[in-house]
Amino acid sequence: MTDLTQTQVRERIEARLANRHRKEKIFRGFGIASIAFGVLAVLVLFTDIISKGSSAFVQTDIQLQVTYDPATLGIETVDEESLAWANFDGVIRNALRERFPDVSGRRDKRELYSLVSSGAVFELRERLEANPELLGKTETLWFNADDDVDTYVKSLSDSEEGFLGRTSEQKAEWIRTLYASGELEKRFNTTFFTNGDSREPEQAGIRAALMGSLFTLLVTLILSFPIGVAAAIYLEEFAPKNRWTDLIEVNINNLAAVPSIVFGLLGLAIFINFFELPRSAPLVGGLVLTLMTLPTIIISSRASLKSVPPSIREAAMGMGASRMQVVLHHVLPLAMPGMLTGAIIGMAQALGETAPLLMIGMVAFIVDVPSGITDPSTVLPVQIFLWADSPERAFVERTSAAIMVLLAVLITMNTCAVWLRKKLERRW
Amino acid sequence: ARDHISIVGSSTVYPFTTVVAERFSRSTQFKTPVVESTGTGGGMKLFCQGVGESTADLTGASRRIKQSELEMCNDNGVDVVEVQIGYDGIVLANAKTAKPFALTRKDIFLALAKDVPNPDGSESLVANPYKTWKDVNPTLPAHKIEVLGPPPTSGTRDAFVELAMEGGCKKYDWIAAKKSSDKNAYKSICHNIREDGAYVEAGENDNLIVNKLAANPNALGIFGFSFLDQNADKVQGSLIEGQEPTFESIADNSYPVSRPLFVYLKKAHVDVVPGIKQFMAEFTSERAWGEEGYLADKGMIPLPTPQRQQVATNVRKLNALTNLAAK
Amino acid sequence: MTTMTLNAGGTAPAQDQADQAAESKTVKNREANPSAEVNETVGSPFCDDAKLRMRNVNVFYGEAQAIHDVSLDIGRNQVVAMIGPSGCGKSTFLRCLNRMNDTIEGCRVEGDLTLDGDPIYGPKVDVVPLRARVGMVFQKPNPFPKSIYENVAYGPKIHGIASRRAELDEIVENSLRRAGLWNEVKDRLDKPGTGLSGGQQQRLCIARAIAVSPEVILMDEPCSALDPIATARIEELIDELRENYTIAIVTHSMQQAARVSQRTAYFHLGKLVEVNDTETVFTNPEHALTEAYITGRFG
Amino acid sequence: MTTMTLNAGGTAPAQDQADQAAESKTVKNREANPSAEVNETVGSPFCDDAKLRMRNVNVFYGEAQAIHDVSLDIGRNQVVAMIGPSGCGKSTFLRCLNRMNDTIEGCRVEGDLTLDGDPIYGPKVDVVPLRARVGMVFQKPNPFPKSIYENVAYGPKIHGIASRRAELDEIVENSLRRAGLWNEVKDRLDKPGTGLSGGQQQRLCIARAIAVSPEVILMDEPCSALDPIATARIEELIDELRENYTIAIVTHSMQQAARVSQRTAYFHLGKLVEVNDTETVFTNPEHALTEAYITGRFG
Amino acid sequence: MQTPTLFALLLLMILVAYGTGFSRAIAAARSSGGVRSLASLPSYYGVHTALWCGLPALIILGFWLAFDDAIIRAMVMGAIADKPESISGQNLLYAQIQNLAAGNLVGEMTPQLQAAAERLTSLRESGRWMQTAIILILAVGLGAFAMLRISPEMRARERVEKVLRAILLICACAAIFTTVGILLSVLFESLRFFQSVPVTEFLFGLQWSPQMALRADQVGSSGAFGAVPLFTGTLMVSAIAMFVAVPVGLMSAIYLAEYASKRVRSVAKPLLEILAGVPTVVYGFFAALTVAPFIRDLAQSVGLEASSESALAAGLVMGVMIIPFVSSLSDDVINAVPQSLRDGALGLGSTRSETVRKVVIPAALPGIVGGVLLAVSRAIGETMIVVMAAGLAANLTANPLESVTTVTVQIVTLLVGDQEFDSPKTLAAFALGLMLFISTLILNFIALHVVKKYREQYD
Ligand SMILES: Nc1ncnc2c1ncn2[C@@H]1O[C@H](COP(=O)(O)OP(=O)(O)OP(=O)(O)O)[C@@H](O)[C@H]1O
Ligand SMILES: Nc1ncnc2c1ncn2[C@@H]1O[C@H](COP(=O)(O)OP(=O)(O)OP(=O)(O)O)[C@@H](O)[C@H]1O
Ligand SMILES: [Mg+2]
Numbered sequence A: 001m002t003d004l005t006q007t008q009v010r011e012r013i014e015a016r017l018a019n020r021h022r023k024e025k026i027f028r029g030f031g032i033a034s035i036a037f038g039v040l041a042v043l044v045l046f047t048d049i050i051s052k053g054s055s056a057f058v059q060t061d062i063q064l065q066v067t068y069d070p071a072t073l074g075i076e077t078v079d080e081e082s083l084a085w086a087n088f089d090g091v092i093r094n095a096l097r098e099r100f101p102d103v104s105g106r107r108d109k110r111e112l113y114s115l116v117s118s119g120a121v122f123e124l125r126e127r128l129e130a131n132p133e134l135l136g137k138t139e140t141l142w143f144n145a146d147d148d149v150d151t152y153v154k155s156l157s158d159s160e161e162g163f164l165g166r167t168s169e170q171k172a173e174w175i176r177t178l179y180a181s182g183e184l185e186k187r188f189n190t191t192f193f194t195n196g197d198s199r200e201p202e203q204a205g206i207r208a209a210l211m212g213s214l215f216t217l218l219v220t221l222i223l224s225f226p227i228g229v230a231a232a233i234y235l236e237e238f239a240p241k242n243r244w245t246d247l248i249e250v251n252i253n254n255l256a257a258v259p260s261i262v263f264g265l266l267g268l269a270i271f272i273n274f275f276e277l278p279r280s281a282p283l284v285g286g287l288v289l290t291l292m293t294l295p296t297i298i299i300s301s302r303a304s305l306k307s308v309p310p311s312i313r314e315a316a317m318g319m320g321a322s323r324m325q326v327v328l329h330h331v332l333p334l335a336m337p338g339m340l341t342g343a344i345i346g347m348a349q350a351l352g353e354t355a356p357l358l359m360i361g362m363v364a365f366i367v368d369v370p371s372g373i374t375d376p377s378t379v380l381p382v383q384i385f386l387w388a389d390s391p392e393r394a395f396v397e398r399t400s401a402a403i404m405v406l407l408a409v410l411i412t413m414n415t416c417a418v419w420l421r422k423k424l425e426r427r428w
Numbered sequence B: 001a002r003d004h005i006s007i008v009g010s011s012t013v014y015p016f017t018t019v020v021a022e023r024f025s026r027s028t029q030f031k032t033p034v035v036e037s038t039g040t041g042g043g044m045k046l047f048c049q050g051v052g053e054s055t056a057d058l059t060g061a062s063r064r065i066k067q068s069e070l071e072m073c074n075d076n077g078v079d080v081v082e083v084q085i086g087y088d089g090i091v092l093a094n095a096k097t098a099k100p101f102a103l104t105r106k107d108i109f110l111a112l113a114k115d116v117p118n119p120d121g122s123e124s125l126v127a128n129p130y131k132t133w134k135d136v137n138p139t140l141p142a143h144k145i146e147v148l149g150p151p152p153t154s155g156t157r158d159a160f161v162e163l164a165m166e167g168g169c170k171k172y173d174w175i176a177a178k179k180s181s182d183k184n185a186y187k188s189i190c191h192n193i194r195e196d197g198a199y200v201e202a203g204e205n206d207n208l209i210v211n212k213l214a215a216n217p218n219a220l221g222i223f224g225f226s227f228l229d230q231n232a233d234k235v236q237g238s239l240i241e242g243q244e245p246t247f248e249s250i251a252d253n254s255y256p257v258s259r260p261l262f263v264y265l266k267k268a269h270v271d272v273v274p275g276i277k278q279f280m281a282e283f284t285s286e287r288a289w290g291e292e293g294y295l296a297d298k299g300m301i302p303l304p305t306p307q308r309q310q311v312a313t314n315v316r317k318l319n320a321l322t323n324l325a326a327k
Numbered sequence C, D: 001m002t003t004m005t006l007n008a009g010g011t012a013p014a015q016d017q018a019d020q021a022a023e024s025k026t027v028k029n030r031e032a033n034p035s036a037e038v039n040e041t042v043g044s045p046f047c048d049d050a051k052l053r054m055r056n057v058n059v060f061y062g063e064a065q066a067i068h069d070v071s072l073d074i075g076r077n078q079v080v081a082m083i084g085p086s087g088c089g090k091s092t093f094l095r096c097l098n099r100m101n102d103t104i105e106g107c108r109v110e111g112d113l114t115l116d117g118d119p120i121y122g123p124k125v126d127v128v129p130l131r132a133r134v135g136m137v138f139q140k141p142n143p144f145p146k147s148i149y150e151n152v153a154y155g156p157k158i159h160g161i162a163s164r165r166a167e168l169d170e171i172v173e174n175s176l177r178r179a180g181l182w183n184e185v186k187d188r189l190d191k192p193g194t195g196l197s198g199g200q201q202q203r204l205c206i207a208r209a210i211a212v213s214p215e216v217i218l219m220d221e222p223c224s225a226l227d228p229i230a231t232a233r234i235e236e237l238i239d240e241l242r243e244n245y246t247i248a249i250v251t252h253s254m255q256q257a258a259r260v261s262q263r264t265a266y267f268h269l270g271k272l273v274e275v276n277d278t279e280t281v282f283t284n285p286e287h288a289l290t291e292a293y294i295t296g297r298f299g
Numbered sequence E: 001m002q003t004p005t006l007f008a009l010l011l012l013m014i015l016v017a018y019g020t021g022f023s024r025a026i027a028a029a030r031s032s033g034g035v036r037s038l039a040s041l042p043s044y045y046g047v048h049t050a051l052w053c054g055l056p057a058l059i060i061l062g063f064w065l066a067f068d069d070a071i072i073r074a075m076v077m078g079a080i081a082d083k084p085e086s087i088s089g090q091n092l093l094y095a096q097i098q099n100l101a102a103g104n105l106v107g108e109m110t111p112q113l114q115a116a117a118e119r120l121t122s123l124r125e126s127g128r129w130m131q132t133a134i135i136l137i138l139a140v141g142l143g144a145f146a147m148l149r150i151s152p153e154m155r156a157r158e159r160v161e162k163v164l165r166a167i168l169l170i171c172a173c174a175a176i177f178t179t180v181g182i183l184l185s186v187l188f189e190s191l192r193f194f195q196s197v198p199v200t201e202f203l204f205g206l207q208w209s210p211q212m213a214l215r216a217d218q219v220g221s222s223g224a225f226g227a228v229p230l231f232t233g234t235l236m237v238s239a240i241a242m243f244v245a246v247p248v249g250l251m252s253a254i255y256l257a258e259y260a261s262k263r264v265r266s267v268a269k270p271l272l273e274i275l276a277g278v279p280t281v282v283y284g285f286f287a288a289l290t291v292a293p294f295i296r297d298l299a300q301s302v303g304l305e306a307s308s309e310s311a312l313a314a315g316l317v318m319g320v321m322i323i324p325f326v327s328s329l330s331d332d333v334i335n336a337v338p339q340s341l342r343d344g345a346l347g348l349g350s351t352r353s354e355t356v357r358k359v360v361i362p363a364a365l366p367g368i369v370g371g372v373l374l375a376v377s378r379a380i381g382e383t384m385i386v387v388m389a390a391g392l393a394a395n396l397t398a399n400p401l402e403s404v405t406t407v408t409v410q411i412v413t414l415l416v417g418d419q420e421f422d423s424p425k426t427l428a429a430f431a432l433g434l435m436l437f438i439s440t441l442i443l444n445f446i447a448l449h450v451v452k453k454y455r456e457q458y459d
């Protein structure tokens, strides 16, 4: 300053100003571009999934006039035993044959019968079981159509031709006839939300996987968030700062990089083989995912604990608060938003994970909707994975629909956490 | 106590066991079996761990049980009942937008083996020099060789190697001669797949391969017949030895690349876990695995009728498998 | 509170009176509030050669108004002292002058403010050169969590004032010397500035501010944590700077105001009560409130 | 720097001399350093009825020693003022008394310190009741990012001083009144304490500290950001508190020290140079350094 | 009583214990001169009592639940005269008895089985009674004990905090136990692997081709186990992913925390966070079917040789997936930097970006590094995208347009593919796991030291 006059300084500042402002603009531009990129990625993924999956929410149903003919059924009374071997297939077949009386020949009849979902038989049985008085009567019912029919009908709206796939030209003709006469109708697919998995696409639902996911996540959340936060608090606030703590820190960071399937191996060894917990259970899944998400939660919790200014700790300590009180009353509330972020990301990861679940038997075909954390169950991503791997064409849209359900769960879960986080956030 | 049947094993057999499981549970009072897809080897490991309610009752396999696995089973007190349930065709397919391929197993061998007989005709091996299909066989198109197939860890790949590659490999007499003289050399010639990028290890998701093929008309893909069956609008199967891969041609064995599928049953569990017998009865019933059964609908190629009967009796009698030679 | 007008002592609400009585035992007569309403600033708020010109400034924190219609000029090469009871809006007013209030959420500034005739607020105003021209020393010392050297070198670096390392070293040393900190820190320039004592941090912040040679320096109680000698050093610095710079200083020490400033502005409850020559303010205040304050009767 | 012993002015290294010459123009004679070595504290560091007893205290920040072998007693119901140039270790010493130095990484305290005869340092000492007994007002105001009410109520809450809400309200109001802040904040008790002005924050911190009625109150420049009236209020408070409490106050204002304290301790470069009755220190200092400081010749 | 009911009852008792502890403390205080005469707040006495009441009972309950099956089983089996010798036989028998007791009739019924099943039922019944009784007695007894000991002198807070601290410590140890568990579960198999494949070959071998004999009669290929291509592949894919995620994530975080309005922030941040939760299958399909062909066509149009599966495609898409790890965590810590620091820099005339780059980011560095490390970790651990978009072929290449594979992918395919548990092929998965563990450990150590060096503590 002794040798720089004020004007000189001013000149130098002015000289660089334009440049600095350009940099500022570029920097800001990068910021906007980054966010735009991220948001765009979200939108692209969403539109992709929704465009593929939305059609799964409707389902083609077929109307049939069925007669509960005791002769066809081969039963006299409606009781459990007779129902078990009653020939409901025959009832459906009769109904179809009556609708298309001039179909003959084994092959053609087979084609004809395949218009209706194989699940129709069971629906019929349940109906008769619930209303025994129907025996001998005739009624008009809607059944799920077969998945091939469904695929064809849906493709009709896309193009004149429609996608035949395995459907023969003759069958397509029948379908068109039925469609024209209103005996075939696209309806909201309730099955998808009420059923468990099925190998028949038209019977397959997301309910079991959804419940499985919820149970698993519940276990994970209940364990991983408190444990993660507690561990972070201990390490950040109580543990003496020495080489051991460093080791633990490195060790936790390292756990985050352990491939998730290895957690599956660990879970298999500990929870299933040693503690003899049941396979395929949300309890074990939750435990494994807890181990997997812990590092994420611990790391983010520590980061946010670190970012609480020491002056606040000092102020509280100076008031005679014990360390525990300092943490619980001052540090934790301030660090909570960051911890919630960790939880959001950790839980999102847990919600989407399949690999470790393979080892503990959750990559499985499970029809029955689980009703507790020890019932066999699968989870949404596994369901998606399994459907994505299925040959049936109709599973393609269901895969996307399942992804939509998963995202809906994710968004609901996040919304709660984000709302909480927003409430807790403050700058000082 | 576990009151549902637990099934593990091959991802190839999974679609078939699951259908049966579903039908079984809907038509009986038993709980739906839980079917895990763990891969053949993984399934065997779980299955042969021992007996008791924490171990699986059945395992699916897309290949026959190995001697070592059988020994492990037996060592752990597991008596195994073998049930061959049908066949799976392995197809080579390309996009519908491209021309269909007509290949021989020899073409396949030459295109995909790591080392091939010297093109000059001498009885020596050279690193696979072929870049395009035309190089392999002048009647084929001049596309770059690009085959999407399963990784070495997959059962499908094993079957493909054994049936398609070895089948072509054997066509060279001097190599075939080695089978008796130097078995190792023979296998290493016939079974090694090239690793220079022409063969792309594409994972085990067959739908993905189908979609990749649709996007890339020059590529061929290797996958199970059921995927061809369901995606006839996107891909077409290549003719092998003049045979189109169809349900019929695989069933009557004229299409050369198909492999057997198995389910193994733990004999000791039959009286312990409710429903095993009934489940197997459903599995081996005509409406399931028959020629017009629902398994065939799902793309499984049924066994010939006499063999079906034989297997069914075997299952009913629960004859344990003691040594593999007796096939 | 900010909207309350001051009444003659007797009419203040009874509750307030009681409160203040409770608060004060020794300082007698504080409720003997000079009968004065602050409607317009008394004294001479304007000057000819104004470096900074403020007209009808109002500042709001959300709903609450912290500054009420203040107009003031700060002359070139002048030191203006701002005094007034704690919480009366001195810092708020000071922070308007280089738009530091922008960073406070919910803070809104109204009025015309100009620097050398150029508007300070306005959509097209570039705050970067503005703040380089109008430097600031904050009330609470806020050194960067960097080394002492980096703290001082920060400004020159970002503005590209020093082109070579040697030049930078010189600026750093010079600034630290002028702030009276060099001797204490010269051996630990690479140690964090946050590890300094309170007074040292304050001087560091002064050094940091003068390192970029701003035209106007706003100092918010720059000597609050300093011992008399260090204070003297800073006052001397202010004197020195006045030759080239314009300075606004907030202080609670009447003596300091008297020592360093040419003009003094007295704030009260967000209003500018009186501005005058420092002499006048301290010897012959025009407004009753001012008088009460400088004679220690009113807080 | 911390290990350097003070030599007679003439023998100080030439470089230092030059530096200081550069730093100081008006404050003449600063290098006319009184010829004195600080080997032992002069005056009367000990007293009979000591509330706090410190013996041979050494404090280190990492390698650097900030306090050298200080011994001092603080008598019951006494106000002891600590004065000394910025950076001489006053805050550091104060923070030893309620172990706030524990929170600084790398800070190490040696020596015997007792409160009412009980050791302050030691493996078995529980710092929580200690700090409840020895309250502290920090040099930089550090209100909690909570409401003003919560800030003051926090201490009473955790110490179970108030069992009912009404009681708590009373304590809060009382403390705020005593700190002279009530009038300014009574309408905004639920607003964050961090939104207050500098001086208001400082008073908030004082109110917070006295709300738990500690036996000893350590105040690190409690009036640095306060105007004279508010300062008077706090000094009055100190006077008032002295009846029941023991107080150690760091201040840069000699006048303040003279006004509020019974005894005064003068620190210099980490050493306790002199302790004596406040009277004596200001009228008749024993040590040359003390004299130099209070007469404004040495910083 | 059923366990859930018991559990609920216990919870209720804990609440009651808290209440009584609390009020007793107040009562004790009244007799000795006000709440201030208590050593701790009344609520701590409440918690103290609650802990005495609940904690031992919960621990015992936990042990009970863990071991009662085994004990009942021993008792039931002990009563059977001619049980099978082998463990597996006993397993079966017991399973059968259990099924019988549950009313599932399988196999033939013998009187002996019948008796055992009845015994099992009755044992279970009485076990439940005992469980209820013991737990309740324990809870009530210890709760009462703690309550009686309440006196103004008792330092309840310290005791409670000791327990809390112990719980925190145990939680912190969970991570350690996990590590130990992981090490144990990969170590032995790895050692077995290294018995058949030399360590040096594994570490320095340039070829990876785990085509090991699958069947005893299939001697075919021998397999090569050089892990170098896998590690380079991992490095490349992760590097590409970080190349996308770090700049995008960090810039997003900065924009959100420093520039964006509250509304934009409250929408954009959760939106980005969704990216972390989209199932990887979706990314995989996207990478394989959209990005990879696009890259291939692009590369070919500029005359580059490119395969349909490329490290680039997988890396890019993976980068998108891990953006939120960087963006959200960084946003939080940036937001936590005190405003006074920003003021300091802005007051000197910095532009916002300078403030951010020179002051805020350095101050927030530890947290940002934490986020980046998490992102790297996730990138290293991801499989599905790589399998689908980058293939499985272990190429030793530096060309991102070629297909590569990663360590994790190989671990997964080796473990879920057709396996044989004695062959090096499957064991290699464990060795890879161990190697990966060690290498990331080293990387993390380096990261820790870097952070320590550059950490700037504010305030
Ligand atoms: N956290 C720290 N790390 C390292 N050195 C420190 C730290 N805090 C203070 N010091 C140094 O210790 C010495 C004494 O500091 P202290 O804060 O006690 O001074 P002080 O007497 O309170 O000064 P002031 O009046 O300026 O507040 C100073 O040289 C200071 O730079
Ligand atoms: N961020 C803020 N949000 C809301 N109110 C504020 C904020 N900052 C200051 N205030 C209020 O505005 C008024 C003026 O504050 P200001 O900081 O300008 O006072 P000051 O004159 O600097 O006082 P001091 O001498 O104590 O620093 C005070 O009533 C204060 O409580
Ligand atoms: Mg202020």
Ligand SMILES: [Mg+2]
Residues within 6 Å of the ligand: C197, C198, C199, D090, D091, D092, D139, D220
């Ligand atoms: Mg200090």
Ligand SMILES: O=P([O-])([O-])[O-]
Residues within 6 Å of the ligand: B009, B010, B011, B012, B013, B038, B039, B040, B041, B061, B062, B154, B155, B156, E417, E418
């Ligand atoms: O799952 P697979 O063993 O049939 O490949």
